[in-house]
Amino acid sequence: MTITDKKKVQHSLKPSAHPYLNGAWTPNFTEYTATEMTVIGEIPHDIDGVYLRNTENPVHEAIGHYHPFDGDGMLHAMSFKDGKAEYRNRFIRTKGFNAEQEAGRALWTGIANDPTLSERPGWGAQGHVKDSSSTDVVVHAGKVLSTFWQCGEGYQLDPHTLAPLGTVGWAPAEGISAHPKVDERSGEMLFFNYSKQPPYQHYGVVDRNNQLVHYTPVPLPGPRLPHDMAFSENYSILVDLPLYWDPELLEQGRHHARYYADQPSRFGILPRYGTADDVQWFEASATYVLHWMNAYEEGDEIVLDGYFQDNPDPEPLPGLPKTVGKMMANLDIHSFQSKLHRWRFNLKTGEVQEQRLDERALEFGTFNQQYAGRKSRYLYSVWGEPNWFLFSGIVKHDLETGESFSLPFGEQRFGSEAPFAPRVNAKDEDDGYLVSFITDMKEDRSECVLIDAKDIEAGPVCRIILPHRICSGTHATWADGASLRKEKNS
Numbered sequence: 148m149t150i151t152d153k154k155k156v157q158h159s160l161k162p163s164a165h166p167y168l169n170g171a172w173t174p175n176f177t178e179y180t181a182t183e184m185t186v187i188g189e190i191p192h193d194i195d196g197v198y199l200r201n202t203e204n205p206v207h208e209a210i211g212h213y214h215p216f217d218g219d220g221m222l223h224a225m226s227f228k229d230g231k232a233e234y235r236n237r238f239i240r241t242k243g244f245n246a247e248q249e250a251g252r253a254l255w256t257g258i259a260n261d262p263t264l265s266e267r268p269g270w271g272a273q274g275h276v277k278d279s280s281s282t283d284v285v286v287h288a289g290k291v292l293s294t295f296w297q298c299g300e301g302y303q304l305d306p307h308t309l310a311p312l313g314t315v316g317w318a319p320a321e322g323i324s325a326h327p328k329v330d331e332r333s334g335e336m337l338f339f340n341y342s343k344q345p346p347y348q349h350y351g352v353v354d355r356n357n358q359l360v361h362y363t364p365v366p367l368p369g370p371r372l373p374h375d376m377a378f379s380e381n382y383s384i385l386v387d388l389p390l391y392w393d394p395e396l397l398e399q400g401r402h403h404a405r406y407y408a409d410q411p412s413r414f415g416i417l418p419r420y421g422t423a424d425d426v427q428w429f430e431a432s433a434t435y436v437l438h439w440m441n442a443y444e445e446g447d448e449i450v451l452d453g454y455f456q457d458n459p460d461p462e463p464l465p466g467l468p469k470t471v472g473k474m475m476a477n478l479d480i481h482s483f484q485s486k487l488h489r490w491r492f493n494l495k496t497g498e499v500q501e502q503r504l505d506e507r508a509l510e511f512g513t514f515n516q517q518y519a520g521r522k523s524r525y526l527y528s529v530w531g532e533p534n535w536f537l538f539s540g541i542v543k544h545d546l547e548t549g550e551s552f553s554l555p556f557g558e559q560r561f562g563s564e565a566p567f568a569p570r571v572n573a574k575d576e577d578d579g580y581l582v583s584f585i586t587d588m589k590e591d592r593s594e595c596v597l598i599d600a601k602d603i604e605a606g607p608v609c610r611i612i613l614p615h616r617i618c619s620g621t622h623a624t625w626a627d628g629a630s631l632r633k634e635k636n637s
C-alpha cells in the first residue's frame with residue numbers, strides 16, 4: 148500500500164462506553180490518501196467511477212447526550228479506473244466543524260438535549276444543532292453534495308480529491324434535507340426541506356447547471372419529520388407521516404417524536420414543476436418510512452416502493468437506561484420492523500392500493516439509478532445486525548420472477564449501503580457491481596468490496612484493504628466516471 152497523505156485532525160473525545168462510539172462505530176480522526184492497496188481477487192477493468200460514503204465521527208466530547216447522528220461528517224471515497232483504485236477520507240469542513248476546531252471543544256449540543264445547551268445559534272429543523280452534513284451524499288452537476296437529515300446548507304466537494312468547495316449557493320433559508328434526488332436522465336436534482344414554521348415544508352428543483360429553477364411551499368398541517376422523497380418521470384412524491392414532534396411538548400421547547408397510529412399516512416404527489424395548488428394528496432395506512440426505493444408511472448397510477456415500518460415507535464431495548472434503550476431501538480430495523488412495501492396511487496380515481504413485497508426487516512435500498520423514475524426490475528436492500536445500526540448482508544429482489552437472493556457479509560463483518568455501479572458498456576439493468584465498505588471487527592480492518600450484481604450469492608469478486616478500520620455510518624452513492632469527466636470538461 149502506498150499512503151501519499153496522512154493527517155490527524157485535532158480532537159477532544161474521551162474514551163467512553165457509549166455503544167455508538169465503540170466497536171464498528173469507533174470514530175476516525177485520521178485522513179488518508181492511499182493507492183496500491185492490497186487486493187484480494189482482482190479489480191475489474193470494467194468499473195469506472197467513484198463510490199462515496201458519509202459517516203459520523205464526533206471530534207469533540209458531546210455537550211449532553213451523544214446521538215450517532217450528531218457526529219461530524221466524514222466522506223470515504225474509492226475511485227476506480229482501468230483496474231486501479233484510489234482511497235481517500237476527509238472530514239466535511241462545515242462551518243460548525245471549523246468553529247469547533249478553532250474552539251477546541253463542542254459548541255453545539257445534539258438532538259437529544261435541551262436546546263439551551265448550545266452556545267451558538269444552530270441549524271436544522273430543531274434549530275439548535277450543528278449542521279454536520281453527515282447523513283447523505285449524492286453527486287450532482289459534477290460535484291459531491293453532502294446533506295444533513297435535519298436540513299442544513301449542503302456542502303460541495305470535489306468527487307476525486309474530496310477538496311471542499313463550500314456550501315451550495317442556491318440553498319434556501321429553510322435548508323436542504325437529506326435525500327435530494329438526482330434524475331440522471333435530465334440532470335436535474337429534486338429536493339425538499341421541513342421546519343417548525345408554516346408552511347412547514349418546501350420542495351425545489353435544481354437544474355443540471357446547479358441553478359435553483361423551482362422552489363415552492365408544499366404546506367403540511369404542522370411540523371413534521373419527513374426524511375426522504377421520491378420521484379417518477381413526471382411527478383415528485385412528498386409525505387406527511389403520523390410520526391412527528393408532540394405538539395404540546397414542542398410548545399415547551401422539547402423535541403419528542405411521537406407516533407400517532409390513528410392518523411393516516413399522507414402522500415402528496417405533484418408534477419415536477421408543480422406548486423402547492425397542484426398537489427394531489429392520498430391517504431394510506433399509518434406508518435413511518437425512512438427511505439423510499441424507486442417510483443414510476445403505470446397507466447393512471449404512480450407506483451412507489453419503500454420500507455413500511457410495522458412498529459414505528461418501538462419499545463426501548465431491554466437492560467439499558469431507558470433513554471439509551473430507546474435510542475438503540477430507534478436505530479434497529481428489527482425493532483421498527485421496516486418491510487419492503489408497494490403503494491399504488493391512482494391519479495384519476497384517488498384510490499390507493501398497498502402490497503407487502505417481503506416480510507423480512509430490510510432497509511437502505513439501492514437500484515440502478517439509470518432506471519430512477521422508471522420501472523426497474525431489480526432492487527437491493529440490506530438487513531441489520533439485531534439491536535444495532537449495522538448492516539449484515541444484502542438481498543437482491545427480482546420483481547419480475549418474485550425471487551430473492553442473499554449475501555451475508557460474514558460474522559462480525561458490517562457493510563454499508565451498497566449502490567449499484569453499472570459495468571462499462573452494460574447491457575442489462577443488473578449488469579454491474581454492488582459496492583460497499585465492510586468493517587471487519589475480527590480482522591480489525593476495513594475493506595471495499597465489489598459484488599457482481601448478477602450473482603450476489605457468489606460473494607465479492609474483489610476486496611480492497613483500506614489503510615484503516617473505518618467507522619460505520621449512513622448513506623452512500625455511486626458516481627459514473629465518464630459522466631464526471633464530461634462535467635469537468637464542459
Ligand SMILES: [Fe+2]
Pocket residue numbers: 282283325326374437438622
Ligand atoms: Fe436517510
